[in-house]
Amino acid sequence: MNKPFAITLEVGSSRANQTGSWRTERPVYVDSLPPCNHACPAGENIQQWLYQGEDGSYENAWRQIMADNPFPAIMGRVCYRPCETACNRAQLDEAVGINSVERFLGDEALRQGWTMPVEAPPSGRRVLVVGCGPSGLSAAYQLTRLGHAVTIRDAGAAPGGMMRYGIPKYRLPRDVLDAEVQRIVDMGVTLELNTTVKDIQSLLRDGGAGEPDAGKNAGKDADGKFDAVFVAVGAHIGRRAYIPAGDSARILDAVSMLRDMEGEEPPLLGRRVAVYGGGNTAMDAARTARRLGASEAIVVYRRTRERMPAHDIEVKEALEEGVTMRWLSTITHADGGKLQIEKMALDETGFPQPTGEFTELEADCLVLALGQDADLSLLEGVSGVEFTDGVVQVSPELMTGYPGIFAGGDMVPGERTVTVGIGHGKKAARCIDAWLRSDHYTREPKHDLAPFGNLNTWYYEDAPATVRPQLDAARRTTSFDEVVGGLDASNALFEARRCLSCGNCFECDNCYGVCPDNAVIKLGVGERYQIDLNYCKGCGICVHECPSGSIKMVPEEA
Amino acid sequence: MPYQSIKFIQTGSLAVGGRLLAEDQRSVQSGAQRSNSLTLGHRACQGCGEALGARIALDACQRATGGKTIAVNATGCLEVFSTPYPETSWQLPWLHSLFGNAPAVAAGVAAALRAKSRDDVRVVGQGGDGGTVDIGFACLSGMFERNDDVLYICYDNEAYMNTGVQRSGATPYAARTATTEPVGPEPGNKFGQGKNVPMIAMAHEIPYVATATVSDLRDLEYKVERAMEFRGARYLHVLVPCPLGWGSAPESTIEVARLATQTGLFPVFEAEDGEVVSATPIRHRTGVRDYLRIQRRYAHLFKPAERTEMIDRIQRGADRNITRFGLLPADDIDAELATVGAGRAEEITS
Amino acid sequence: MLRQIEGSRAVADAVAMCRPEVICAYPITPQTHIVEALGAKVKAGQLRPCEFLNVESEFAAMSVAIGASAAGARAYTATASQGLLYMSEAVYNAAGLGLPIVMTVANRAIGAPINIWNDHSDAMSQRDAGWIQLYAETSQEALDLHIQAFRIAEDLSVPVMVCMDGFLLTHAYERADIPSPDQVDNFLPGYEPRQVLDPAAPVSIGAMVGPEAFTEVRYLAHARQSQALTLIPEVVAEFTKTFGRDSGGLVRGYRLEDADTVVVALGSVLGTIKDTVDELRGDGMRIGILGISTFRPFPSAAVREALGSDGRVKRLVVLERALATGVGGIVSADLRMALAGGGSGRAAEPVMSTVIAGLGGRAITRMSLRTMLAEAVAGALEPLSFLDLNKGLIEREFIRARRTRRSGPVAENMLRDQGLTARIG
Ligand SMILES: Cc1cc2nc3c(=O)[nH]c(=O)nc-3n(C[C@H](O)[C@H](O)[C@H](O)COP(=O)(O)OP(=O)(O)OC[C@H]3O[C@@H](n4cnc5c(N)ncnc54)[C@H](O)[C@@H]3O)c2cc1C
Ligand SMILES: Cc1ncc(C[n+]2csc(CCOP(=O)(O)OP(=O)(O)O)c2C)c(N)n1
């Protein structure tokens, strides 16, 4: 076309006008640390696996969990879910049901028989793990993946530690536990049960020739010493408070009682069972008592419900099952089916003080659930190892004062949960790996936290949390069937999609769509975006409209 | 529903795209292959809502027509910032004639296409609020009345921006412009009837009338695509905040538009043959103060002292829209009107 | 085919044979009969394909034509007077965009006072809008010029205004030779636009142009319009070949051979002037006529050539049907430019007198012309005069205005002075 001069123009010619020169600030894509990830004691990259789960890539999601935690199915049942407490979505409607999705993925893995490969070449190093609880298993799993030869020794007859001998079946069915443990064993971990470790130093020195149980394993250990040890023997000694008691008083501790549940014969508790204590163990003991036929299971606790260390959900489920509570009460005497109870009152610091007011409570048996102590005898006398308040002191790398001996789980300071134990196991494995290479384990610096205020929540559709199915009430007091059910695939998907992807671009295309200057370049699925600085005028709309807070403005240098 | 509601999608349907959506559920703007009808290098201000609105609307139109859209533009910011010789940012056939005649020029293009039996090529007329509700109004009404096969889009930034922010027939009550200065006993734009062109368009009983904003890109695209399903005169009124004229932060353009909808000040609805067929409900109801406060054109309502009466009057206007268009579920209205009407500042969420 | 036909109908027939694809209509006397006739043809299906749009104003009419033309359609409209002014912004715009629209202007006076009768004020007001302006002397010529107009417009991408005197030509029944559609088809090829809105080859039409290129844009528009000075004679030649009739052109001389006095005029008044000149020639006056058919672009060279450079023409009488208030003649000014443009070596310039005549439909009679021309030949004609000006009426109004500030509406006063009451609303 012989077009009229100047008035008629060739399309798209304005590209010659690079408006990027107007800019005083530029948008920059950032990844921040979602609060869930930050809160997860096992260090799971929750946002990432929810992101993978969202499109139905369950196996990828599962593998993402497995990078940090070998027990998704167990986690989905017993974890106290600090991630959900931290979840930003809680400030919008309800926290994302992270745990229920995790359980779904864990169960799906068991259904599908997914396994983890060991890809690292054998390192030629041998590591001993003492204790086959979650912490030990987690360490063994991670060390195996790093190419080390791992042996676990446990005093018990079956693996799992407190997951088996503490947590009741109705919360953690044993087939699930067995399957997830077996998956680790199948990776090539040597598991030696009924083997109490007593002399660690000798194990490091010469493979444990001096060990009392060495005979059993003589063949295996004879050819060499261990290069490092991870000790995770837990805390198994039920704490006992002094309660004046008559001869006929039947008093037992919760840990033993629950351990007996794994034995041939369930413990005999009677019709009316009192449980003393306010923690999760107390709840488990009371709920187990109900299932064993106790018509009354009464929890006696010194403070109020708000101050109970037991998790809300555990208390709720206990109440649902007919467990009753006596708040602000201490037991001052026990005898002949009767307990003497003193009423307490909280002082201004929240501490319970006796009131001098007494009542009686009928009970055939009293179960003490007052916490556990660790049996640390195997480390006694080891040079450099320090004990404080009944636990072993460790460095930030989880190493004890004795080089090559690391420790984690319930036996070191910190919260005593399965998940914390798993986290210790993972971290210890990485530190041991570094130590074996005469190196220091340094993790990548953490991103800045992604606070709720950085999100633009407008873009998230209203979506109330899904609810997990529960066993009907009748069966909850007559059987040890699992109480809480899992989500089906569509609910799990829905729940995964409730995730706000805090601080991490999830490729929603908002920035690409809302830029008035077309200055956002879409790089393709999984590749995210790039700012075309030749044209970006620096208005900041992309930053403001990014749902997940994954872009920030930074000043241009003069 | 005016926009696609996709269950089980991470961010609902309100985000622009998302990998979880099937190809046909994706917004036009999310596509790497979108036509970018208005492309790189245009000279709109930082954060210009009009530039954004025009690209969204025309790209949607291009998708709906298979790339066979002709655009006719009135004089105004959109025209000036897109086509200063020797550069044009348009990538579709585009014609600018005058300030007040875009609807007629578009009608002429449509007539030519009809004469040439090119019913595959479709016409969009577009202009600012001044070009639409004021100077181009007679042409617009004529185009409606003849039912010419044109989709006319008004990008409403509530004043004559291109000439330096003067009052137009679409300037809201109390707003400051260069010709309604915030001085004297009635600062800002004096209270009048306002020119509600969507309603006037409906009175012409044309096949399709709709309102939209740049804060809901999917809805805007939907309205364009829906409009393209009809033949005859169609009208789309799009609220496009102007950081320069409104004194809002450039990054807040979408936020401001969103608040305009969530306060009820700008009802988002669609009408067919003169009857409202749907209205987009308010999700998070907000009192007008939150909307006014972030725009310097309303600064005199808060400084030196709050002009509560004026603000209340604006609130009443918002409430009227909410009732008229049913923007909230019925029971919410009574309870909430009481609170909002009383002029409380806090956000009210439904 | 020869027919006794109303001028408007003849034009409508011609336009229809040019196969416009979009016609926009807005009523204003004396243009109405043309578009009414076209509307009927479209409705009856005699003109297909064609879109006939009843628009809401002349502004819209021209705007619709702009859109249609830019989209590649042959577009036509017609207007007059107030209507032309009402669309003025778009008139300029069509030319600026280079869109070959053809428009009939049924020349009529401009109010106030509102007046529906003929003069050239309307078309003259748009003379610099960038359009080519052709003025018809007869209905036949009006008809012919429309056919030529599409050729010229589309060839150059410049819009063309065909000006025909309201009522005098639009409403007069005269004999006209109506061509056959085949003849027109042979003469006028299909519209091949220079630029078009086409999704297959998108362009941006109507960009904003700043000081850096605006002068050039204007210069090019001038250059392009000026090409019509070459093109029009060619088109006329071809027209004559096809239709067997000479029509239009740049200028038309009448008995100029030995004339020392030349009357210059446009439009239908040329007929009356010819009769008068014939009479005056009988009286021995050496008087001739220069009719200007193409007013834009102004055919300066053709004018000079027609008048000769030998100094034979001593006097020019420019009869103008429009008044440039405060100056006088419009055509006269252009004429003066044209003559000045001849350069040195020319004999002394002829004396020029401007005569404003026929405003608002006042009849230009042979009698008045005779008197005026006799005066001119005698060298007694003022540089600027008004034909048949009623001096008495004006005197009375002057007195009234001196007496009282609120002297009342001039037109009504004068009608009352004449013993008439106002009838025109
Ligand atoms: C009743 C109850 C319920 C609980 N519920 C939950 C819950 O729902 N969620 C949660 O997160 N946490 C819960 N916990 C806490 C959780 O079980 C523990 O924090 C966790 O199991 C600690 O893991 P660990 O690996 O450190 O030790 P453990 O799980 O205690 O494992 C230690 C292992 O070491 C073995 N061992 C000990 N000494 C030796 C030795 N000398 N040689 C060889 N082996 C040895 C033991 O046999 C045992 O198998 C619960 C605890 C109890 C008691
Ligand atoms: C006939 C005419 N009058 C006035 C102008 C001056 N003018 C050009 S753009 C404009 C303002 C445009 O306002 P609006 O239509 O609201 O568009 P905006 O620039 O706000 O997007 C004005 C008044 C003009 N170009 N033409």
Ligand code: SF4
């Ligand atoms: S919304 Fe998602 S990313 Fe954010 S805290 Fe919750 S689970 Fe983590």
Ligand code: SF4
């Ligand atoms: S707007 Fe969406 S696509 Fe862009 S950075 Fe944020 S999350 Fe990613």
Ligand code: SF4
């Ligand atoms: S003045 Fe307003 S409408 Fe005009 S370009 Fe700037 S932001 Fe856009």
Ligand SMILES: [Mg+2]
């Ligand atoms: Mg505007």
